Amino acid sequence: MVRNPKGMRDILPPETFKWRRLEILLSKAAFLYGYGEIRTPILEFSELFRKGLGDESDVALKEMYEFEDKNGDVLSLRPEGTAPVARAVIQHHLYDIPVLRLFYTGPMFRRERPQAGRYRQFHQFGIEAFGVSQPYMDIEVLLIVKRIFSLLNLPLTIHVNSLGCNECRPIYMEQLRNFVLSAIPEDEEIERFKKNPLKLFDSKRPEHAEVKAEAPRISEYLCPTCKDHYVQVIRAAKLFGVPIVEDPQLARGFDYYTRTVFEGYVGELNLAVVGGGRYDHLVSFYGGPDVPGIGFAIGLERLITSLEEVPIVDPEPKKTYFLATTGEDMIEPAFQLAEKLRDHGIGVIMDLRQGKLQKQLKLANKVEVRYALILGEEEQRNHVVTLRDMVSGEQRMVSQEAVLGE
Known part of the structure; x- marks a missing residue:
């Protein structure tokens, strides 16, 4: 058969x-x-x-x-x-x-x-x-x-x-390797740990649990x-x-x-x-x-x-905006606004390099998004965004709630 x-x-x-x-x-x-x-x-x-x-x-x-x-x-x-x-x-x-x-x-x-x-x-x-x-x-x-x-x-x-x-990981790796060699010198996996001591943390063997707990932490290095x-x-x-x-x-x-x-x-x-x-x-x-x-x-x-059932969702966003900011201090409010928009089924693309506004809008053109939302201190203070048409260049202020409702 x-x-x-x-x-x-x-x-x-x-x-x-x-x-x-x-x-x-x-x-x-x-x-x-x-x-x-x-x-x-x-x-x-x-x-x-x-x-x-x-x-x-x-x-x-x-x-x-x-x-x-x-x-x-x-x-x-x-x-x-x-x-x-x-x-x-x-x-x-x-x-x-x-x-x-x-x-x-x-x-x-x-x-x-x-x-x-x-x-x-x-x-x-x-x-x-x-x-x-x-x-x-x-x-x-x-x-x-x-x-x-x-x-x-x-x-x-x-x-x-x-x-x-x-720069910093090789220093830690050497310290971890020395620790492993002194803690379990006769272990059957010691050659593997010599080559990459991080493999210690992948080990599921009970006898390695205490060694892992006592091993140096990379956060210190x-x-x-x-x-x-x-x-x-x-x-x-x-x-x-x-x-x-x-x-x-x-x-x-x-x-x-x-x-x-x-x-x-x-x-x-x-x-x-x-x-x-x-x-x-x-x-x-x-x-x-x-x-x-x-x-x-x-x-x-x-x-x-793990799933008893999978919810049915619309296959694509209702629309997609490019969200730009006027400074790095606006990045967290922008993230919060973007997540609200996504909760409403609206796609949002951001330039997370956080360069100047014109550089961000250049990326908006590169990814061919028709409308950009611009969030600055004034917009955030008044709960609005600047809505910019990336084709015509026209822009106007709209409330954040209006964007959510579109």
Whole structure:
């Protein structure tokens, strides 16, 4: 009798209706923040993943479906989505858009041990944003996660940490390596920990729990720039109601992460359903320009098991505005206004580099948004915005409530 391979599954009706609703809801959340869909091939050159994820990552070492084709090219079924998107950004010069927002949905493949909610072919929804090094983009990404799980009516806790940068992390890594070598010198995984001591925090072995608890914390080694970035992310996340918990042991499994990393857990399940972080050097590592990035991925199989039903949502925003500000002191009021608009089904795109107003409006033209909202101190004081037609150049004051009601 014919059957599917181990770890692969068929999704049948009526479950496919639930999947379709979930995919529409996730896409809608991305559209509300100005993200466009990208579709990359299932097959990529293996080197893409080995370089980006790290040769010592579990995925690169033992989980990739890898083969050599008739031309002698070594190919892999994609095990994750960030590296292919970064490759596409370079190949198609998408970095010419100063602030680039992309999302994807599709199957990934890892030769893991199948278990509840985990398969060898699994599906991910992912967000990738490029071009903004400021912590405001970290906040936008966390707000997207929050919105998705609010729409799904699922309780979520997001664990957050910073992994530092290329300046401060090596100092911490050396201290952590020395600690591990002295704490568990005869451990069977010591060679793995020597190469990457952060792997200690991935360990689920009970005998490592006390060692992890006593290990030095990276927060003590962050350089002033990374420390300030982390503090701003935590402060703003709390301000905007993102359900975060600071987790000094959170490391994530891929080498490309820098600074902010996070994982989200639903309810009492000790299983991450969403994970992501910054990768400020991945594009340049692949030979592209020095473009910072940040993103996350949600495992749909894990998520779908937590859902009794998926709400029906309109597939696209009612309309989309570009929201510009006249100064950095307006960024938090702008975030609050943007979230209100999104609550009403209206898409909002922001230039989170927070340059001068004309620079922001230039991006509005680049992403081809017809109407821009401008928020300055006077507008905020009077609960209005300046509504600008990006084609004719005409503009007028309108109340914020009127924009919400349109």
